[in-house]
Amino acid sequence: MRITRITKRRAALALALGVTATLAFSACSTGGDTPTDGKTTVTFWSWNPDETTAEPYIEAFEAEHPDITIDHRFIQFADYTSATQLALTSGSGPDVFGTQVGALTEQFAPLSADLTPYLEETVGADWSDKLTATDQLAVDGKQVGVPWMITGGGLVWANQTLVDSLGLTVPTTAAELKTFCAAVEAAGKDCMEQGAKDSWQNIDVYQSIINQIAPGDFYDAVSGDASFDTPEFVEAFDVWKSLFDDGIFQDGALGAAAYPDANDAFHKGGAALIAFGSWQNSDTTTTRLGQYVDTYGDPALADTEFVPYFFPQVVDGGKTGTMFGGPDVGFAVASSSKVKDAAATFALWLSASDAGQELMAKSVQQPALASVPLDLSDVVTDTQKSALEAQGPALSDMIGARQISSADVQTALGDALSAVASGQQSSADAAKAVDDAITAAYK
Incomplete structure (x- = not known):
């Protein structure tokens, strides 16, 4: 099993970069976070992002939330489901973890917190209109995860x-x-x-x-x-x-x-x-x-x-x-997490904040937040730009x-x-x- 851990502690990064929080994703009052040292650590497991692509998200989030530290573990997808389910079942799993539409969401549903109250408080009562295909990450009326990126096969x-x-x-x-x-x-x-x-x-x-x-x-x-x-x-x-x-x-x-x-x-x-x-x-x-x-x-x-x-x-x-698809990756919060507020803050920042989704757009992935457009500024060639633009109609009508x-x-x-x-x-x-x-x- 290939597992890599990245632990980032960048409380000073906000001062170094002069970053200000453009979106106030403060911890909601739904859970019961009780950090003892003034800093809450949220463990985060994923197959996507990997150890490299997770870094800019973690840096930006910690800059906006200096009271929260993200401890990330990357696991290859071939090992991800069994490793994560076993850890969550035994009580040693992550606070935030990646999920996927279909069988994986059904599997993880009993181990996941309902994110509806957090979405209502943080995004608003119309959160399902602002995010794409949230219904594909819901099980029996429970919002198991929030979509991070929208992708298609074909x-x-x-x-x-x-x-x-x-x-x-x-x-x-x-x-x-x-x-x-x-x-x-x-x-x-x-x-x-x-x-x-x-x-x-x-x-x-x-x-x-x-x-x-x-x-x-x-x-x-x-x-x-x-x-x-x-x-x-x-x-x-x-x-x-x-x-x-x-x-x-x-x-x-x-x-x-x-x-x-x-x-x-x-x-x-x-x-x-x-x-x-x-x-x-x-x-x-x-x-x-x-x-x-x-x-x-x-x-x-x-x-x-x-x-x-x-x-x-x-x-x-x-x-x-x-093309066929929808939310490729979503993020869930473990129902057993002892830091649900901070965990939900991170999960929703990734999926439902301008800052988190603009980073997604820069990677040329379709953001889940409908108001954030695709960003082609880092695409190398005109041929590639044309090919990506051709995906647009197919992705909107999968x-x-x-x-x-x-x-x-x-x-x-x-x-x-x-x-x-x-x-x-x-x-x-x-x-x-x-x-x-x-x-x-x-x-």
């Missing part, structure tokens, strides 16, 4: 510098994709890096496929409102299998995690494409490229151009340009959520995709197995 990212160096064009159709991948592999590179060990990335790709075949049917089916055992879903499994059989995905994809394995291989220049969504938008910024130089020790990354494209048309007649609310259905689909990819299950049997899981979950 994209592929290109290492445009590598693609251009090979004299190629990013493919938009299935035929172009096969030709493109053959040329990339002939140059000794992987074509499309896939972390197929992780079911979430496989499900993202499957959604991209089924949304071309039968737009919207996926979301009705996984919610128990329609059958999953139909020819359209079987066809989507067939297309999924072809990505392995036709060499679109790299050899050994089923043994690679999306993070760090596939992510690192792509950013180190080992692959031309990767099926990540808009949560990677900061790859277009000078700031992020500088972080990659530090992380990977390769100065050439400072001049590498990463560009997002809509997922290619892998089905004849399929519609591209459709076809459905990325995550599945039933953990059992999500597991069944992830298992089916792995079994089909490895040849252990036919597409028809996979669709039937997922349909059976849906029936069991919603009977």
Whole structure:
């Protein structure tokens, strides 16, 4: 397990930077914080932000709130759910922790405080109108988390510098994709890096496929409102299998995690494409490229151009340009926290303050606070700016959520995709197995 701890104590930073609090996110009166040394420490666990990207948020928050110290722990997503749930259940977990729409929010709901009173007091009675898709982080009327960033799947990212160096064009159709991948592999590179060990990335790709075949049917089916055992879903499994059989995905994809394995291989220049969504938008910024130089020790990354494209048309007649998603990451406060006021102050500052959300906008992620616009000032090239602007209409009209609310259905689909990819299950049997899981979950 990769766990890194960053403890920041910057009470003097406000004086050093001359920072003034532009938004008064003082602790609410809902909880019972009782610091004994004049400073409250809030423990914060997340898979996103990581240890690098969390730093500016923590610095800015502590500058505005010198009475609160944030103790951050980063955990890779592959380990995050089990580690965090175990710690929260045993009473040794964080005060603030990341959550995600769907099964993760359902899982963490019993361990989370209801943030509604804090939102009403801090943001106002109309808080649900000011923040995007808060309903996706609510369970049985309880506001389990507050959205931090809004993202969508349905994209592929290109290492445009590598693609251009090979004299190629990013493919938009299935035929172009096969030709493109053959040329990339002939140059000794992987074509499309896939972390197929992780079911979430496989499900993202499957959604991209089924949304071309039968737009919207996926979301009705996984919610128990329609059958999953139909020819359209079987066809989507067939297309999924072809990505392995036709060499679109790299050899050994089923043994690679999306993070760090596939992510690192792509950013180190080992692959031309990767099926990540808009949560990677900061790859277009000078700031992020500088972080990659530090992380990977390769100065050439400072001049590498990463560009997002809509997922290619892998089905004849399929519609591209459709995105799916919502709040990618939200923040919850542990119901067992002994510093709920300070914890809620931090969680809401990240998600519902101008200061916190403007930092989000600078990373070129869609802010959850509707009044904060996307900031393209740090984006490197005009090509990247155009690509990011093209996402706007798709993000504002997403076809459905990325995550599945039933953990059992999500597991069944992830298992089916792995079994089909490895040849252990036919597409028809996979669709039937997922349909059976849906029936069991919603009977």
